[in-house]
Amino acid sequence: MPAIVQDGYGAPERVLRPAQIDRPQVGTDDVLVRVRATSVNTPDWATVAGVPYVLRLRSGLRRPSHPVRGSDVAGVVEAVGRDVTDLRPGDEVLGSLWGSSIGARAGTFAQYTIAPASQLVTKPAGLSFQEAAASVMTGLTALIAIRDVGGVGPGARVLINGASGGVGTMAVQTAKSLGAEVTGVCSTRNVELVRSLGADQVIDYTK
Numbered sequence: 002m003p004a005i006v007q008d009g010y011g012a013p014e015r016v017l018r019p020a021q022i023d024r025p026q027v028g029t030d031d032v033l034v035r036v037r038a039t040s041v042n043t044p045d046w047a048t049v050a051g052v053p054y055v056l057r058l059r060s061g062l063r064r065p066s067h068p069v070r071g072s073d074v075a076g077v078v079e080a081v082g083r084d085v086t087d088l089r090p091g092d093e094v095l096g097s098l099w100g101s102s103i104g105a106r107a108g109t110f111a112q113y114t115i116a117p118a119s120q121l122v123t124k125p126a127g128l129s130f131q132e133a134a135a136s137v138m139t140g141l142t143a144l145i146a147i148r149d150v151g152g153v154g155p156g157a158r159v160l161i162n163g164a165s166g167g168v169g170t171m172a173v174q175t176a177k178s179l180g181a182e183v184t185g186v187c188s189t190r191n192v193e194l195v196r197s198l199g200a201d202q203v204i205d206y207t208k
Contacts, residue, residue: 004111006068010051017049022069025107025115032088032118033080038134039109040073044099069108072099074116075124075133085118095133096121097141136171143171148179155180164200165191173198 006020027033047053048060048070060066075095078088088094098107101117108114124133146168147153159176163169164185176183177199185200188207195203 002112004069004108007049007065007070008068009064010049010057013049017070020068022111024113027080027082027115029082029084030118031082031115032078032085032094032121033113033115034074034076034094034121035079036074036109036112036114037076037130039071039075040135040137041071042073042138044072045070067106067108069111069114071109071111071114073097073134073137074109074114075128075130075137076114079113081118088118088121088123093124093130094121095124095128095137097137099138135167139167140171140175142168143175147172147175153179153181157181158184160184160186161200162186164195164198164203170194170198173200 002022002024004020004022005017006022007016008018009016025033047056048065051057074097076093078090078092078094080090081088096116097120098109098114098116101120124130128136147159151159153159153176157180159181161169161172161176161183164173165187169185173183173185173195183200184202184204185195186204186206187195189205192203192205
């Protein structure tokens with residue numbers, strides 16, 4: 002299957018290349034997903050660059066132990082392991098390989114990937130594959146920070162610095178959906194974007 006593989010550490014244009022690799026094998030609790038969209042997040046960039054160097058203790062000292070990057074995915078279920086009961090071929094899903102043992106031997110910058118069934122959910126019909134893939138890591142980060150750690154609820158007042166960034170845009174919408182009054186901080190060019198996401202007040206930090 003086609004994939005983008007990494008031969009070493011460094012600038013993406015130097016260490017990434019298209020290649021043909023074997024389709025990953027499906028374990029008993031795994032789901033084989035035909036990738037329709039993925040996203041690039043900080044862990045992907047760090048593993049390509051190989052910095053900070055301490056990360057190489059996990060990914061490989063001289064080169065990555067697994068050549069395919071990417072952890073967030075949106076796509077269509079191709080096959081399921083024998084112990085998977087809540088998903089079936091043809092289902093549209095989104096999820097992540099991040100933090101799983103699969104993440105050490107598979108990636109999403111390929112035609113197919115495998116993910117634990119426990120880390121996939123059915124894709125809402127109203128989301129495109131691209132929107133779904135871009136929402137996984139950023140969306141979970143915002144949700145955990147705002148709802149679980151921050152305990153935000155009705156009547157809370159929340160200030161979101163970097164409100165036009167990946168996590169910031171999700172945080173604005175999450176806080177509003179939980180009933181908070183939200184103030185977003187961003188640059189001039191993103192004021193209308195942040196306001197359109199539901200922020201009650203927007204502060205342009207350049208002014």
